[in-house]
Each structure stands twice: as C-alpha cells, then as structure tokens.
Amino acid sequence: MNVTLKPGSLDDSKAFQRLLLVPFDHLNLDRGVLKDADPATDVVLFVQSERMVTGRPFHKERLFFLISSAKHFAAELEKSGFTVLFIEAETTTAGITQARKAVGELPVLCAEPSSFRQRSQLASFGVEFVENDFFLTPRKLFQEWAGGQKSFVMENFYRAQRVRLDLLVTDGKPEQGRWNFDADNRLPPPKNYTWPERLNHARDEIDLDVAKSLNYEPTDSWATTRDGALRQLEHFLNNHLAGFGPYEDAVTLDEWSLHHSLLSPYLNNGLITPAEVVAAAIQRYDQGHAPIESVEAFVRQIIGWREYINGMYWFLGEDYKELNGLSAT
Structure with a gap:
C-alpha cells in the first residue's frame, strides 16, 4: 500500500469534519461531492485499488488515462489548499480504512457511484451519498x-x-x-x-x-x-x-x-x-x-x-x- 498526503498537515486533524471520497470518474470541483467542499474542514481521498489495476481486463492505455488524470486532479486540489490523500490499496474500502487511521473516524461522503457494484460496496461500508450530477439528467x-x-x-x-x-x-x-x-x-x-x-x-x-x-x-x-x-x-x-x-x-x-x-x-x-x-x-x-x-x-x-x-x-x-x-x- 502506498499513501501520499498533500499538502496540509494532519497535526490539527481535529479540525477536519468529513472525508470526501472522489472516484476516478468524478474529477470535477464543481460537481459531485466536491461541489460544497471546504479545505478547512474536508479531507479529499482518492483510492487507487488493486482491483482496478489488475482485476479487470482494462487496456493499459485506459488505466494510464484514469490514474494519471486522477493524480493530476489531486495535485490541482492540493494547489487550491485542500488536504489530499492518494492511497493505493487492495480495494476501495481498504483505502478508506487506511485513510481513517490517518484522519480519524470521520464520516465518508461520495457522489452516487457510477455502477451498481460500487454503490452496493460503498453503501455496505457506511459511505453516505450525495447526488451524482455528472449527467444532465438526474x-x-x-x-x-x-x-x-x-x-x-x-x-x-x-x-x-x-x-x-x-x-x-x-x-x-x-x-x-x-x-x-x-x-x-x-x-x-x-x-x-x-x-x-x-x-x-x-x-x-x-x-x-x-x-x-x-x-x-x-x-x-x-x-x-x-x-x-x-x-x-x-x-x-x-x-x-x-x-x-x-x-x-x-x-x-x-x-x-x-x-x-x-x-x-x-x-x-x-x-x-x-x-x-x-x-x-x-x-x-x-x-x-x-x-x-x-x-x-x-x-x-x-x-x-x-x-x-x-x-x-x-x-x-x-x-x-x-x-x-x-x-x-
């Protein structure tokens, strides 16, 4: 597992109130869970799961695009003042567990996932959902x-x-x-x-x-x-x-x-x-x-x-x- 924390310090982690999970297909500051995000109270979490990298028949060009886009977006959030966790873990839920070890047992929020499988997994793990507004039609x-x-x-x-x-x-x-x-x-x-x-x-x-x-x-x-x-x-x-x-x-x-x-x-x-x-x-x-x-x-x-x-x-x-x-x- 690999963890990258940028740029804020967790020394004052008591100030954080929410952990915002951003899937790799939700890379927009004005949509989804980031729409009302506050750098002072929210930690942004990206999880690169091993299942995504090796557990699916994705072409490496697609994997490259998805991962690099997410890392670039995480860097942009960092520049705008957010504390960002980018975690490599076996699964998304394992990444959330690791993030909570760093920031405490914060509530985890995410925009409605893009698949039934991910929605079921995250809901079972206690993740709270906000509206997915990445499409024009709710x-x-x-x-x-x-x-x-x-x-x-x-x-x-x-x-x-x-x-x-x-x-x-x-x-x-x-x-x-x-x-x-x-x-x-x-x-x-x-x-x-x-x-x-x-x-x-x-x-x-x-x-x-x-x-x-x-x-x-x-x-x-x-x-x-x-x-x-x-x-x-x-x-x-x-x-x-x-x-x-x-x-x-x-x-x-x-x-x-x-x-x-x-x-x-x-x-x-x-x-x-x-x-x-x-x-x-x-x-x-x-x-x-x-x-x-x-x-x-x-x-x-x-x-x-x-x-x-x-x-x-x-x-x-x-x-x-x-x-x-x-x-x-």
Missing part, C-alpha cells in the same frame, strides 16, 4: 420519463431533452423545423479526402511516473488534465465540428478518428461537462461556423444517446445483464 427524472413509456425509444427521449434543456428549440419547436438531420448525415468521405491532424498531448512528470508504474508507453492521443481536455474541445470545434455530421457514420482504412470529437474520456471522468460541451457547439452554430446538420448530430450524441444509455442502466436494474429476452443458447 436518475430520478429519467425514472419518471421511462416509467411513463410504452417502449423506450431514444428519439422520443432526445426530443423531450431538447425541450427540457431549451437547446436548439424556439417555443418548443425544433431549429429549422426538424428534430433530426440523420438522413443527411450518411455520406462516405470523398476520394482523397484530407482529415485534419489530431491534437497531440505532451507528457509531464506525473504522466511519466504513472506510465512507469504500469510498465507501459502511452500514446499522445489523450490529455490527462482539464486544460488538455479543453484544448481538445477547442480543436474539435475548430477543425471537426463542421464535418462531424455528414461523415459521422463513415468508415475508412486511412484514419481511425475521422471527425469524431475524442471527448468521451473527459466527459466520462468529469474533466469536462456535457453542459459546457453542448453550449460550445451550439455557440458555433449561432455564430455561423457550423451547419445545423453537424451541430444537431453532435448534440444528439451528448444529450440523447449518452444520457439515455446511462438512464436505462439505472432504470432497468442490476439484474438486467442476466436476462435472456431472445432465449439465446
């Missing part, structure tokens, strides 16, 4: 929508989202008279089409230390900081958004990323939020820099498909993965 709100449906059609959910969030609508009517421009977005790339170059992300000392611990040489495809994620967003808006719609379903042998945003990892670990990504794309449309076909298609991926899949995961329940509706053998 779980209760999706439950209400799904509970009133005869069939779970994503397009219906998406249109309700557009109205609820007031995105690309006027008086409840869709921009340019259509909800969905998918029929216009199924083009193959032209012959000899030149794809814009991808944005490369330089590695720093934290990245290199994490890579060494994993015995892995990462690519430069993914940023591990919020600043890097915002650069990726800007690169997408400047170079790819306009072409995203027409070629969103294209496949070619000479380029793997096409006009896709490459923003999913940062949305999924909290470095950027769906609200800011959608707002930035719509702003480009309002400014005349991207066509409705591309902006609508991109917005649909964020407020439609991404929110729908997350909502259905929680609505259908933990046993859904065991069902066999087609009686397959």
Whole structure:
C-alpha cells in the first residue's frame, strides 16, 4: 500500500469534519461531492485499488488515462489548499480504512457511484451519498420519463431533452423545423479526402511516473488534465465540428478518428461537462461556423444517446445483464 498526503498537515486533524471520497470518474470541483467542499474542514481521498489495476481486463492505455488524470486532479486540489490523500490499496474500502487511521473516524461522503457494484460496496461500508450530477439528467427524472413509456425509444427521449434543456428549440419547436438531420448525415468521405491532424498531448512528470508504474508507453492521443481536455474541445470545434455530421457514420482504412470529437474520456471522468460541451457547439452554430446538420448530430450524441444509455442502466436494474429476452443458447 502506498499513501501520499498533500499538502496540509494532519497535526490539527481535529479540525477536519468529513472525508470526501472522489472516484476516478468524478474529477470535477464543481460537481459531485466536491461541489460544497471546504479545505478547512474536508479531507479529499482518492483510492487507487488493486482491483482496478489488475482485476479487470482494462487496456493499459485506459488505466494510464484514469490514474494519471486522477493524480493530476489531486495535485490541482492540493494547489487550491485542500488536504489530499492518494492511497493505493487492495480495494476501495481498504483505502478508506487506511485513510481513517490517518484522519480519524470521520464520516465518508461520495457522489452516487457510477455502477451498481460500487454503490452496493460503498453503501455496505457506511459511505453516505450525495447526488451524482455528472449527467444532465438526474436518475430520478429519467425514472419518471421511462416509467411513463410504452417502449423506450431514444428519439422520443432526445426530443423531450431538447425541450427540457431549451437547446436548439424556439417555443418548443425544433431549429429549422426538424428534430433530426440523420438522413443527411450518411455520406462516405470523398476520394482523397484530407482529415485534419489530431491534437497531440505532451507528457509531464506525473504522466511519466504513472506510465512507469504500469510498465507501459502511452500514446499522445489523450490529455490527462482539464486544460488538455479543453484544448481538445477547442480543436474539435475548430477543425471537426463542421464535418462531424455528414461523415459521422463513415468508415475508412486511412484514419481511425475521422471527425469524431475524442471527448468521451473527459466527459466520462468529469474533466469536462456535457453542459459546457453542448453550449460550445451550439455557440458555433449561432455564430455561423457550423451547419445545423453537424451541430444537431453532435448534440444528439451528448444529450440523447449518452444520457439515455446511462438512464436505462439505472432504470432497468442490476439484474438486467442476466436476462435472456431472445432465449439465446
């Protein structure tokens, strides 16, 4: 087990009132358990569990991204005055136990975890939960929508989202008279089409230390900081958004990323939020820099498909993965 404590001292640990557990997919100071955090009274805890590193069939590129992003975020919290514990332990609950040895038997708070398994484990350990607001649709709100449906059609959910969030609508009517421009977005790339170059992300000392611990040489495809994620967003808006719609379903042998945003990892670990990504794309449309076909298609991926899949995961329940509706053998 490895423990890193920064920057505050535990000499005055009696001043601390809460231990805030931050999973590696909750890396945002304005969301989740950190939304109302106070450096004077809260200790922030990150646990790198051995189960995550060796107990799952994760590609090392993914592990590198998750761990390095968490360590960069922990360093940023340190700079802003928080006392931070970054613990390597067999399990998350073992890490919490070790943290309590350092700070005392403080109540442990965490935003609602992203999986049934983690929620069950942490709840059994006495962790208190606050709302998970890393998605635009609260779980209760999706439950209400799904509970009133005869069939779970994503397009219906998406249109309700557009109205609820007031995105690309006027008086409840869709921009340019259509909800969905998918029929216009199924083009193959032209012959000899030149794809814009991808944005490369330089590695720093934290990245290199994490890579060494994993015995892995990462690519430069993914940023591990919020600043890097915002650069990726800007690169997408400047170079790819306009072409995203027409070629969103294209496949070619000479380029793997096409006009896709490459923003999913940062949305999924909290470095950027769906609200800011959608707002930035719509702003480009309002400014005349991207066509409705591309902006609508991109917005649909964020407020439609991404929110729908997350909502259905929680609505259908933990046993859904065991069902066999087609009686397959």
